[in-house]
Amino acid sequence: MLMAYYGDAQLVSRTTFSFLSFNKRQPPPVSRRNKQTRIFMEMHKVPHVLTVAGSDSGAGAGIQADLKACAARGVYCSTVITALTAQNTVGVQGVDIVAEDFVAEQLKSVLSDMHVDVVKTGMLPSLGIVKILHQCLKEYPVRALVVDPVMVSTSGDVLAGPSIITGFREELFPIADIVTPNLKEASALLDGLKIKTVSDMRSAAKLLHDMGPRNVLVKGGDLPDSLDAVDIFFNGEDIYELRSSRIDTCNTHGTGCTLASCIAAELAKGSSMLESVKVAKCYVETALDYSKEIFIGKGPQGPFDHLMRLKNNIHKSAGQVRFNPSDLFLYAVTDSAMNRKWGHAISDAVKAAVEGGATIVQLREKDIETRDFLEAAKSCLQICRSHGVPLLINDRIDVALACDADGVHIGQSDMPTHVARALLGPEKIIGVSCKTPEHAEQAWIAGADYIGCGGVYPTNTKANNLTIGLEGLKTVCLASKLPVVAIGGINTSNAQSVMQIGVPNLKGVAVVSALFDRECVLTETKKLRTLLMEATQVMK
Numbered sequence: 001m002l003m004a005y006y007g008d009a010q011l012v013s014r015t016t017f018s019f020l021s022f023n024k025r026q027p028p029p030v031s032r033r034n035k036q037t038r039i040f041m042e043m044h045k046v047p048h049v050l051t052v053a054g055s056d057s058g059a060g061a062g063i064q065a066d067l068k069a070c071a072a073r074g075v076y077c078s079t080v081i082t083a084l085t086a087q088n089t090v091g092v093q094g095v096d097i098v099a100e101d102f103v104a105e106q107l108k109s110v111l112s113d114m115h116v117d118v119v120k121t122g123m124l125p126s127l128g129i130v131k132i133l134h135q136c137l138k139e140y141p142v143r144a145l146v147v148d149p150v151m152v153s154t155s156g157d158v159l160a161g162p163s164i165i166t167g168f169r170e171e172l173f174p175i176a177d178i179v180t181p182n183l184k185e186a187s188a189l190l191d192g193l194k195i196k197t198v199s200d201m202r203s204a205a206k207l208l209h210d211m212g213p214r215n216v217l218v219k220g221g222d223l224p225d226s227l228d229a230v231d232i233f234f235n236g237e238d239i240y241e242l243r244s245s246r247i248d249t250c251n252t253h254g255t256g257c258t259l260a261s262c263i264a265a266e267l268a269k270g271s272s273m274l275e276s277v278k279v280a281k282c283y284v285e286t287a288l289d290y291s292k293e294i295f296i297g298k299g300p301q302g303p304f305d306h307l308m309r310l311k312n313n314i315h316k317s318a319g320q321v322r323f324n325p326s327d328l329f330l331y332a333v334t335d336s337a338m339n340r341k342w343g344h345a346i347s348d349a350v351k352a353a354v355e356g357g358a359t360i361v362q363l364r365e366k367d368i369e370t371r372d373f374l375e376a377a378k379s380c381l382q383i384c385r386s387h388g389v390p391l392l393i394n395d396r397i398d399v400a401l402a403c404d405a406d407g408v409h410i411g412q413s414d415m416p417t418h419v420a421r422a423l424l425g426p427e428k429i430i431g432v433s434c435k436t437p438e439h440a441e442q443a444w445i446a447g448a449d450y451i452g453c454g455g456v457y458p459t460n461t462k463a464n465n466l467t468i469g470l471e472g473l474k475t476v477c478l479a480s481k482l483p484v485v486a487i488g489g490i491n492t493s494n495a496q497s498v499m500q501i502g503v504p505n506l507k508g509v510a511v512v513s514a515l516f517d518r519e520c521v522l523t524e525t526k527k528l529r530t531l532l533m534e535a536t537q538v539m540k
C-alpha cells in the first residue's frame with residue numbers, strides 16, 4: 001500500500017516552495033568579510049553533519065534520531081528532508097515524498113552557506129533524489145559520506161522501493177566512505193544473498209566492498225540466535241568482528257539511523273573510520289541499555305533515549321521530591337565522625353532522624369571514600385523517599401547525580417551555583433551557604449532554591465567559621481529573595497530563639513550535633529521538632 005505513494009513526488013506544498021523562492025536571501029559576498037573575521041570563523045568552526053533523510057513522526061528514527069544522536073555526540077546537525085513518514089511504534093502508516101527540486105533546494109541552502117564536514121544519508125525514497133544528491137556532492141564536496149542504505153524499517157515497512165538499489169550501486173556507493181546496511185539491506189543489495197550467520201556477514205561485507213565504498217559495516221542487530229550484537233567491518237584489507245552485548249530490549253527503533261549518525265559525528269570531529277565505528281557501536285549499546293525500562297508507544301518496537309535523560313524523569317515523577325520551602329523546618333545534617341563515635345551506621349542515623357520528624361536530610365560526609373559515600377547515599381535515598389523527605393548531598397554534585405539524590409548543598413568555595421544548576425538540571429534542589437546579603441543575592445541569581453545562613457552560633461563542626469549571630473541572620477534573611485534555613489551551633493536550648501527572630505522567609509533550622517552527636521537520634525529529633533512546633537505556634 002505504501003508503494004502507491006512513491007510515484008507522487010509533488011505532494012509537498014508548492015505554495016511553501018514559491019514563498020521560499022521569493023524570499024531568497026543571498027549571503028554577503030565573502031570579499032566583504034575581512035580577513036580577521038574569516039580566521040575567527042575558521043577557528044570557531046564546529047563539527048557539522050548534514051543528514052539527508054526522512055522524517056519519522058514518532059521521532060525514534062530518521063531525521064529526528066539523527067538530530068538527537070549528533071546532539072548527544074556534541075556535533076551540529078543540519079537536515080535535508082527527503083520524505084515525511086507518518087510513523088509510530090507500531091509501524092509506518094504513510095509516506096509523503098518531498099519533491100525532487102525541493103530536496104535540491106534544501107541541499108543547496110545548506111551546502112552553499114554552512115561548512116559541512118560529513119554528509120550522512122538515510123531514507124532516500126526515489127532514484128531521482130539519489131541523483132540530485134550525487135550531483136550536489138560533486139558541486140559541494142565534503143570530507144566524508146556515510147551511506148545508511150535504508151530500505152525497510154525495523155517494523156518491516158518499505159521505505160524505499162527496489163529501484164533505489166541501482167541508485168546505491170551506481171551513484172552513492174562509489175563515492176561513499178562507509179556504507180552501513182543491516183542484514184535485509186545487505187541481502188537486497190546482493191541480489192537476495194542469504195545472510196544468516198556471522199560468516200555470511202563477512203562474505204557480504206567483502207562483496208559490498210567490491211561495489212566501491214571505502215568501508216563497509218554489515219550490521220547484525222537482526223542476526224538470529226545471536227547472544228551478542230555482532231557487526232562486521234571491512235576496510236578493503238582487514239575484516240573486524242565488532243561485538244557488544246545484546247541488550248534485552250524492545251526499544252530498538254532507530255538503532256541503524258543512530259549508528260550511522262554517530263559514525264558521521266565522530267568522523268566530523270576528526271576520528272578515524274574504525275574508531276568512529278567503534279565509538280558509535282558503543283554509544284548505541286549504552287543508550288539501549290540505559291533505555292531498557294522506558295516505555296513510549298504501544299507497538300512492538302519503541303524508541304530509545306539518545307540523550308540518556310528520560311529515565312531520571314521517570315524516577316523523578318515516581319520519587320523525586322519537589323522542593324517546598326517548608327521542608328527546611330527541621331533540617332538534619334549528618335556527620336560521619338559523630339556516627340562513628342556513637343557506633344551508628346549512617347543509614348540507621350538517617351532513618352532515626354527521618355522517623356523523629358526531620359523534614360530534609362543532607363549527607364555531609366567529609367572523610368569517606370567516594371564509593372562508600374555513593375553506597376551510603378543510595379541507601380539513605382531509599383529511606384528518605386519512603387518518607388517523602390528530600391535527600392541532599394553536601395558538596396558532591398557527582399555523588400548526587402550518580403545516586404539521583406534530590407539535590408545538593410554547596411558552599412561559597414564549592415562548584416559555582418550556576419554550574420551546579422547546569423549540571424543538575426532544573427528539577428534538583430540546590431542550597432547555598434551564605435553569610436552576607438551579597439551571597440544571598442548571588443545565590444538567587446545563579447538559580448539556588450534556598451540558602452543556608454550562618455554560623456549563627458559558634459560550633460565545633462566547622463573550625464574557624466565566622467559567627468554572624470541572630471542579627472547577622474536577620475540581615476541576610478531580610479535581603480534574601482530565597483527561603484532561608486539557619487545553621488551553626490543550633491540545638492534544643494537556642495532553636496526557639498532562632499525561629500522567633502520574626503522574618504517570614506526563615507523557614508527552619510539545620511542541625512548536626514544536636515541530632516547526631518547523641519546516643520538516641522530518634523529521641524533528640526522528636527524533642528527538637530516539638531520545640532520548633534511550639535516556637536512557630538507562639539509566632540502565630
Ligand SMILES: Nc1ncnc2c1ncn2[C@@H]1O[C@H](COP(=O)(O)OP(=O)(O)O)[C@@H](O)[C@H]1O
Nearest residue numbers: 182219220221222229245246247255256259284
Ligand atoms: N539489542 C541490541 N543490543 C545491542 N546492540 C544492538 C541491538 N540491536 C541492534 N544493535 C546494534 O545497533 C546497530 C544497528 O543495527 P541493526 O538494528 O541491525 O540496524 P537497523 O536499525 O538498520 O536495522 C548495530 O550496531 C547493532 O549491532
Ligand SMILES: Cc1ncc(COP(=O)(O)O)c(N)n1
Nearest residue numbers: 054061062153254255256257
Ligand atoms: C524515516 C525513517 N528513516 C529510517 C528508518 C529506519 O529505522 P531503523 O534505524 O530502526 O532501521 C525509519 N524507520 N524511518
Ligand SMILES: [Mg+2]
Nearest residue numbers: 154221255256
Ligand atoms: Mg534496527
